[in-house]
Amino acid sequence: MPGSQRVVIVxxxxxxxxxxxxxxxxxxxxxxxxxxxxxxxxxxxxxVATALLDPSDIAFPLRRAFRKSPNVRFRQAxxxxxxxxxxxxxxxxxxxxxxxxxxFATGGTNNYFGNEPLAEHxxxxxxxxxxxxxxxxxxxxxxxxxxxxxxxxxxxxARIVLVEGLDRLLGAFHPKLGRYxxxxxxxxxxxxxxxxxxxxxxxxxxxxxxxxxxHAKTIVWSAGVRPSDPLNGAPRARSKRLEADExxxxxxxxxxxxxxxxxxxxxxxxxxxxxxxxAMQEGRYVARAIKTGRSTKPFHYLDKGTMATIGRHxxxxxxxxxxxxxxxxxxxxxFVHIYYLIGFRNRVAVLASWxxxxxxxxxxxxxxxxxxxxxxADEIDQG
Amino acid sequence: MPGSQRVVIVxxxxxxxxxxxxxxxxxxxxxxxxxxxxxxxxxxxxxVATALLDPSDIAFPLRRAFRKSPNVRFRQAxxxxxxxxxxxxxxxxxxxxxxxxxxFATGGTNNYFGNEPLAEHxxxxxxxxxxxxxxxxxxxxxxxxxxxxxxxxxxxxARIVLVEGLDRLLGAFHPKLGRYxxxxxxxxxxxxxxxxxxxxxxxxxxxxxxxxxxHAKTIVWSAGVRPSDPLNGAPRARSKRLEADExxxxxxxxxxxxxxxxxxxxxxxxxxxxxxxxAMQEGRYVARAIKTGRSTKPFHYLDKGTMATIGRHxxxxxxxxxxxxxxxxxxxxxFVHIYYLIGFRNRVAVLASWxxxxxxxxxxxxxxxxxxxxxxADEIDQG
Numbered sequence: 107m108p109g110s111q112r113v114v115i116v117x118x119x120x121x122x123x124x125x126x127x128x129x130x131x132x133x134x135x136x137x138x139x140x141x142x143x144x145x146x147x148x149x150x151x152x153x154v155a156t157a158l159l160d161p162s163d164i165a166f167p168l169r170r171a172f173r174k175s176p177n178v179r180f181r182q183a184x185x186x187x188x189x190x191x192x193x194x195x196x197x198x199x200x201x202x203x204x205x206x207x208x209x210f211a212t213g214g215t216n217n218y219f220g221n222e223p224l225a226e227h228x229x230x231x232x233x234x235x236x237x238x239x240x241x242x243x244x245x246x247x248x249x250x251x252x253x254x255x256x257x258x259x260x261x262x263x264a265r266i267v268l269v270e271g272l273d274r275l276l277g278a279f280h281p282k283l284g285r286y287x288x289x290x291x292x293x294x295x296x297x298x299x300x301x302x303x304x305x306x307x308x309x310x311x312x313x314x315x316x317x318x319x320x321h322a323k324t325i326v327w328s329a330g331v332r333p334s335d336p337l338n339g340a341p342r343a344r345s346k347r348l349e350a351d352e353x354x355x356x357x358x359x360x361x362x363x364x365x366x367x368x369x370x371x372x373x374x375x376x377x378x379x380x381x382x383x384x385a386m387q388e389g390r391y392v393a394r395a396i397k398t399g400r401s402t403k404p405f406h407y408l409d410k411g412t413m414a415t416i417g418r419h420x421x422x423x424x425x426x427x428x429x430x431x432x433x434x435x436x437x438x439x440x441f442v443h444i445y446y447l448i449g450f451r452n453r454v455a456v457l458a459s460w461x462x463x464x465x466x467x468x469x470x471x472x473x474x475x476x477x478x479x480x481x482x483a484d485e486i487d488q489g
Numbered sequence: 490m491p492g493s494q495r496v497v498i499v500x501x502x503x504x505x506x507x508x509x510x511x512x513x514x515x516x517x518x519x520x521x522x523x524x525x526x527x528x529x530x531x532x533x534x535x536x537v538a539t540a541l542l543d544p545s546d547i548a549f550p551l552r553r554a555f556r557k558s559p560n561v562r563f564r565q566a567x568x569x570x571x572x573x574x575x576x577x578x579x580x581x582x583x584x585x586x587x588x589x590x591x592x593f594a595t596g597g598t599n600n601y602f603g604n605e606p607l608a609e610h611x612x613x614x615x616x617x618x619x620x621x622x623x624x625x626x627x628x629x630x631x632x633x634x635x636x637x638x639x640x641x642x643x644x645x646x647a648r649i650v651l652v653e654g655l656d657r658l659l660g661a662f663h664p665k666l667g668r669y670x671x672x673x674x675x676x677x678x679x680x681x682x683x684x685x686x687x688x689x690x691x692x693x694x695x696x697x698x699x700x701x702x703x704h705a706k707t708i709v710w711s712a713g714v715r716p717s718d719p720l721n722g723a724p725r726a727r728s729k730r731l732e733a734d735e736x737x738x739x740x741x742x743x744x745x746x747x748x749x750x751x752x753x754x755x756x757x758x759x760x761x762x763x764x765x766x767x768a769m770q771e772g773r774y775v776a777r778a779i780k781t782g783r784s785t786k787p788f789h790y791l792d793k794g795t796m797a798t799i800g801r802h803x804x805x806x807x808x809x810x811x812x813x814x815x816x817x818x819x820x821x822x823x824f825v826h827i828y829y830l831i832g833f834r835n836r837v838a839v840l841a842s843w844x845x846x847x848x849x850x851x852x853x854x855x856x857x858x859x860x861x862x863x864x865x866a867d868e869i870d871q872g
Contacts, residue, residue: 143632143857160543167855182632182857199636234858249526249565253582451845451853462834470834472550474526474565475617 110134113396114195114205116185118145118168120382121366122211123448124389130175132397137203139195141184144168146234147447149382150456155237157245157469163455165234166448185212187336190359207361209392210348214331214367214380227307228327238475240326245474247323267297267320269312271329274300276422278379278412283422286431290420304329331380333368343370345377352404354392363392371405378407382446415439418464493517496779497578497588499568501528501551503765504749505594506831507772513558515780520586522578524567527551529617530830532765533839538620540628540852546838548617549831568595570719573742590744592775593731597714597750597763610690611710621858623709628857630706650680650703652695654712657683659805661762661795666805669814673803687712714763716751726753728760735787737775746775754788761790765829798822801847 111134115122118140126138144165153159172178183197188210194202216230229240251262268275268291274284275291275298288298303315312320333347341349341357347370349357354371356362366385371378378384384407395401411425413435421435430438440460447453462470494517498505501523509521527548536542555561566580571593577585599613612623634645651658651674657667658674658681671681686698695703716730724732724740730753732740737754739745749768754761761767767790778784794808796818804818813821823843830836845853 143628143855160545161858162543162854162856165856165858167853170851170855181636182629183636201636234856238858245526246565253564253566253584454841458837468553470550471545472526472553473545473548473617475544475548475621 111206111396112204113137113207113209114139114203115209115211116140116188116195117211117213117366117368118142118180119148119211119213119366119385121213121385121389122209123168123171124386125209125211125365125393126172126178126389128390128393129396130172130178132177132393134177134207134396136178137205138168138172138178138180139183139185139197139203140168140180141182141198142168142234143180143182145171145448147452148232149443150447151231151234151237153459154234154471155231155240155244157241157471157473158463159456159459160471161234161238163452163459164447166452171448185336187338190337190340190362193361205361207396208363209389209396210335210337210356210362210364210368211366211385211389212333212335212368215334216327217330217332218327219329221304221306224304224307224327227309228325231326231328232331240324241471242474242476244324245472249474265297265322266295267299267322269302269304269314269320270298270300271303272300276414279414279422279424280429283424283429283431287414287416287422290416294417331367335368343372343377345370347377353395353401354388354405363395365389365392371407373407381412383410413439413442494589494779495587496520496590496592497522497586498592498594499523499571499578500594500596500749500751501525501563502531502594502596502749502768504596504768504772505592506551506554507769508592508594508748508776509555509561509772511773511776512779513555513561515560515776517560517590517779519561520588521551521555521561521563522566522568522580522586523551523563524565524581525551525617526563526565528554528831530835531615532826533830534614534617534620536842537617537854538614538623538627540624540854540856541846542839542842543854544617544621546835546842547830549835554831568719570721573720573723573745576744588744590779591746592772592779593718593720593739593745593747593751594749594768594772595716595718595751598717599710600713600715601710602712604687604689607687607690607710610692611708614709614711615714623707624854625857625859626707628855632857648680648705649678650682650705652685652687652697652703653681653683654686655683659797662797662805662807663812666807666812666814670797670799670805673799677800714750718751726755726760728753730760736778736784737771737788746778748772748775754790756790764795766790766793796822796825 113134113136115126115138118138123145126136129136144167147164150159150164154161154164168180172180185195186198187196194204196202216232218224230236254262274281275287276284291298305313305315307325310321310323312322312325343349348364348368350364350369350371351357354363354365356364365388367380387407391405411423413423415421419433419436421439423430423435423438444453444457447456496517496519498509498521501521506528509519512519527550530547533542533547537544537547551563555563568578569581570579577587579585599615601607613619637645657664658670659667674681688696688698690708693704693706695705695708726732731747731751733747733752733754734740737746737748739747748771750763770790774788794806796806798804802816802819804822806813806818806821827836827840830839
């Protein structure tokens with residue numbers, strides 16, 4: 107492989123991919139590792155779960171991303187350990203891959219805040235299999251409900267309850283936008299409970315800390331993200347994210363960078379959030395540092411704004427102080443997500459599905475397809 | 490439900506779907522049952538397995554097919570038994586569904602010709618999960634090969650061996666077309682073995698009856714189809730298919746029709762083959778018989794021809810004596826498959842993917858996505 111130094115990037119999410127792309131053509135031999143063979147555009151994952159998009163619309167094969175790159179090579183592998191002193195990364199297959207510079211971009215996983223039994227009875231929203239499982243599950247429940255109706259002549263509708271621990275929705279946004287989101291959801295028929303913490307769950311109900319029991323056959327857990335990495339003994343922030351210095355190096359290490367959800371990057375206003383914009387900016391910053399040999403300017407995050415969609419003609423956006431909501435916010439949300447989606451084919455497919463859904467009010471991917479696990483894939487995809 | 494008689498159709502494949510569609514608007518209350526919630530366009534299943542099409546491109550939600558129908562209702566259910574005397578169908582959920590007329594269109598499953606252990610070590614090609622498993626498996630093998638190459642500096646290519654029991658390929662076609670198929674495959678680099686029967690297989694090899702061992706990490710089994718139905722004690726042909734009389738009634742039963750792969754329909758030239766054209770014609774014939782009360786004319790199959798694709802610009806077609814091959818056969822094959830595909834969205838999606846593949850020589854769905862089985866779906870989908 108060409109390049110005077112060996113760079114290993116662990117993780118092909120927003121941070122790792124941005125870093126690898128920025129290193130395309132650089133004087134470095136880059137190996138990008140991910141346990142999946144695709145980059146996942148997680149902001150649209152919920153649209154796979156709700157039968158609007160195909161998995162392939164939001165997943166981009168990493169090998170394809172670098173097929174014309176002379177110096178970036180992708181390998182599908184789960185990293186099981188890192189020897190920081192020997193400068194090697196160990197994979198699930200027992201291979202050891204040496205590096206001169208390591209970029210750690212291993213992302214995050216569902217955060218159950220120590221209440222791991224919740225994982226057994228809920229469906230997370232971080233991976234494609236989870237999204238497909240939620241789609242299968244909800245469609246199966248609707249089929250079951252239809253059959254109950256046949257037998258008992260009961261009318262069966264869906265009851266949706268949104269449980270939030272804080273005193274308002276969308277805590278990262280201006281309170282005005284949070285209130286708008288709550289009102290819009292209520293208008294859609296969704297029950298919103300704020301200041302409600304989940305104590306436990308089983309297959310048929312959720313118990314809140316207040317003692318209240320909410321009956322539910324489908325429990326979706328999207329209460330947060332915690333970092334996920336195999337680095338033992340490395341310095342960590344209170345959030346458990348790996349501590350990054352001002353140059354995004356793992357504190358105390360010149361040759362290891364940490365970015366994205368895995369990294370705790372301190373700013374005067376606190377740690378950067380676990381979102382894709384910081385991860386991408388961090389990835390590009392690290393690529394620049396690798397290319398130029400040494401960083402002179404500390405990393406600075408440029409906050410371009412935050413946005414969240416609520417439903418048809420309803421979204422909120424907070425762009426450098428300008429607050430958008432309703433149809434305008436919604437259009438901005440659609441535009442930004444198509445723009446950041448990777449690959450021409452994926453953009454066209456997502457736009458077509460959105461148009462289909464907008465005009466026909468139809469969700470075309472209403473398929474219950476049980477997975478058929480592949481032993482070989484299981485072995486790689488153990489993380 | 491409206492309608493003077495209760496019709497239950499078991500199976501939403503080509504035969505059952507054609508029958509249900511032809512009964513749309515008739516004076517009958519129709520219940521269509523299938524263990525999946527979609528109709529599967531099996532002729533293109535191999536394109537899902539080879540990362541060209543998305544599962545949703547060839548699967549059509551059965552509920553959507555009849556959402557505007559006043560008298561056809563779909564229920565996702567696996568039929569576990571039929572009481573022909575009591576005129577009831579029993580489902581996996583323990584429900585009993587009564588009927589006045591039953592249409593049995595339960596299709597077929599992989600035929601291992603009594604050598605069931607082969608199923609453990611090979612991947613079938615009859616269902617969506619099988620196709621997705623094959624896609625995952627082949628892509629995983631390529632990833633593994635890539636890593637072996639990294640380590641050992643070995644070049645790794647794919648070796649493809651086609652094993653056929655008869656003395657030529659495409660036995661249903663004119664020998665000239667079979668020879669053309671064989672020559673074309675050899676030109677593509679595929680080894681073709683005719684008059685070769687498989688004795689046994691394990692995870693790494695296939696043993697032929699001749700004693701020859703072919704090493705292979707991927708074994709695809711598409712040696713044939715056998716009928717799959719839960720009717721015990723019903724009259725069967727030598728092929729194990731349910732014996733149909735000249736009016737497509739289960740022999741000896743006025744109120745039960747059998748169609749498609751599940752049914753043995755005798756003609757002067759032997760049993761009709763297990764293909765979609767006979768199934769569709771049978772389904773429409775039965776619908777007519779149900780609508781008019783009684784059949785006067787025995788069923789007659791109109792053979793419009795047979796076709797098979799081999800690869801880019803290569804297919805064979807035998808249409809009423811006219812034999813097409815090469816680019817012309819290939820265009821005919823493409824046209825017919827788009828024409829028979831169900832749903833506007835699916836047609837556009839498949840056409841777009843074909844165009845993409847034709848011009849870019851790229852297979853866009855190169856994703857290894859491990860299934861995440863859903864317990865509820867498993868329960869229904871036990872057949």
